[in-house]
Amino acid sequence: MILNDLELKTSPAEGEVRIPSGCAISAVIDRSGKRMTGEKIIRSIATMHDRSNGLGGGFAGYGIYPDYKEYYAFHLFYNDFYSKKQTEDFLIQHFEIVYSSEMKTRKLKKITNEPLIYRYFLYPLSKRLANSLMDEERYVVKCVNKINAEIDGAFVFSSGKNMGVFKGVGYPEDIGKFYLLDEEYSGYSWTAHGRYPTNTPGWWGGAHPFGLLDYSVVHNGEISSYDANRRYIETFGYKCSLQTDTEVITYVIDFLIRVKKLTLQEVAKVISASFWSTIEDKPEEERYEETFLRKAFPSLLITGPFSIIFGFTGGLMALNDRLKLRSMVCAEKGDLAYISSEECGIRVIEPELERVFAPAGGQPVIYTLKDGGNRQ
Amino acid sequence: MKTFIPAEYEVVRDFNLCTACRLCENQCANGVHSYDEKRGVMVADSLQCVNCHRCVCVCPTHALKIAKSADCYRPNENWSSQTMNEVYRQAETGGVLLSSMGNPGKYPVYFDKLLVNASQVTNPPIDPLREPMETRVFLGKKDVEIKRDISGRLIDTMPPQLNLKLPVMFSAMSYGSISYNAHEALARAAEICGTFYNTGEGGLHRDFYKYSKNTIVQVASGRFGVHSEYLSAAAAIEIKMGQGAKPGIGGHLPGMKISDDVSRTRMIPKGVDAISPAPHHDIYSIEDLRQLIYTIKEATDYSKPVIVKIAAVHNVAAIASGVARSGADIIAIDGFRGGTGASPTRIRDNVGIPVELALAQVDERLRQEGIRDCVSIIVGGSVRSSADVVKAVALGADACYIGTAALLALGCHLCRSCHTGKCNWGIATQREDLVKRLNPDEGCKRLVNLLSAWNLEIQEMMGGMGINSIEALRGNRLMLRGVGLNETELRILGVRHAGENV
Incomplete structure (x- = not known):
């Protein structure tokens, strides 16, 4: 379980260069809140094997830790025991750790070079939190950023409540099996990502989904607005250290929802705004709202190809760029709803669908639990 | 001793082509051409020539050209002919040298050392002929609070x-x-193109109030032509704190350009040099600027953006940061190559810094301080082409000002003699016979053509980068790479060297 440290480093590490990636994404949600294992989502993403190249795969599952749903679930990669010790010292100073263990994994031939992987359920120490003068979520985000930025060899890759990100270097279906998602976990929604990076960083933290508290993003595309978005969002205290689209998109969504208190629909109108010519033809009320949003957040418009699935507690949002330069299909059957880069990723797990459609560019598709997110 | 300064240019006439029609004579306000009755030929006094090319352009038989004079002093890398002539001129007159238009000196042009990116393979370029390509920009403060009405709908704040x-x-x-x-x-071109022109410090002529929706009015240190109607008419009000061509000094309009009409519009006496003060005498510090900004806002009911125009000088980033915190909606930065109708030569040629560097630093500083959203940034001085616009936007500008390029569209040939008031193209002059040479219909059409062409080119370049809205280009410095720049220059511009991967 110790990272192979005998290999000499020849290519730059993740975050040192910007790595364009092609990808496959997929997601499923049971809107009744009924939980399913990761078996379906693994089969879905496996069908789109050719959209990945074995250099990154990952999943996010929601509702998977019902017994610990009050606690933040931190998933960590460690390069060595020294970084683990440093991190745990930090965690103890800032959190009450309710439970911790090494992540259960299955040894697979195709998955090599894995780091140490640990999981902690924790909540902020009340005194530390009060002294910080921050709200709880901000406090947790600050702690995560501190570990990721300052403890060499440690990386928090999941930090939400009752959800978890699982990722690594390899084909996504192998990563899914490696983490035993098909046996050990059931959730009401799952997202998956297969990565096709143009470089070979081979760092587990660089795989997707990218998580921030209970938000997770999987993304296929290469945005042309990257540096405009990055430089803008960094003025609000975010630090884009991985230089990936997914990272900056997650921060943008977090900023618009958590700080600016916009709705998901409104977020879509900022990052994937309608063209001015389209807005002019809209009814008065929509025109008023969309014009305002474009005028207020011009630097958060995202251009260039992207298809994203944004996961949050109680739901999913699928969104394409305004020109729809990446394929993405949605489908529904009963309480189940599906999103995938290709229709085959849906048909393979549910051949008989009630509705299949390709959402138009900039048109968000939002699926939420029927009881308004108050799930098991 | 009488100083003789040889002509810089020679008027060269092909006598095989010249028909002695005397059109050149008629068109030259400098009195270069004349008809020698005795010999029956046209002659030229090259000493009077400013090289405005008017005669060359109008000559029906193309018999004329202007050549650099071959006459020279003994070559000296340290003492150029121009430097020597300036000494002679000052020894003769005891005066301050005057010049016009932008700094023509041999300084680096950073726009020419920046290259733009294009998309391929991993993401597609976008075809502006087939897809919408947005160049619309809103200038003003963006740092709004999100407010909703009782039913939860957003309120436009x-x-x-x-x-x-x-x-x-x-x-x-x-x-x-x-x-x-x-x-x-x-004014008419701005209206047709959906953009704005700027009155400068000369007031707004009665006849042009009808274009006020596309007019930015200026309040400069001389306060020429400023009154409440003037402020109310405008789309925006610009406080001119500095000008790139002459940082540290005020404006200078030579008396011979102050006609009846100009005198009335500026509310100053006719025929006397109009020299606006170097500072605004009610602004000796940043807190004073804040008071003027809010005075103007009060006077116009907070209904118009206030622009503060500053010259690009060494501490421009700190100045801009102060301006952004003082209630300005927009900051205009004017580079040291910006034009002018008249400026002391030494100031024009030696004071200020390139606008590319100033822009990069201002944008970065405002971001570091988290106040980039408080203001929009306009840059000018000098933006010469659509490529310069694209590069300026990628460095962080919201929009650009063009002055010289617009004058070129109207016929200017950059002879840099505006201060003499004898512009043969009818632009930088108040002499009626010269003014009427510039047909406003034609001038307007040429300006519209220029902006339309630039807009098409901007769209092409954006499409190549896979960007379909100008907002996504603003501050997108990864789209730029430097060539032939040293580490310091790259650091200041915030761009990587060409060939360097991201």
């Missing part, structure tokens, strides 16, 4: 904005420094 169809405006050029017809052409 935006402070006043300027709505531009393309990120290019005509920069401040006063009526007085340029002609009535030039102003009319600029």
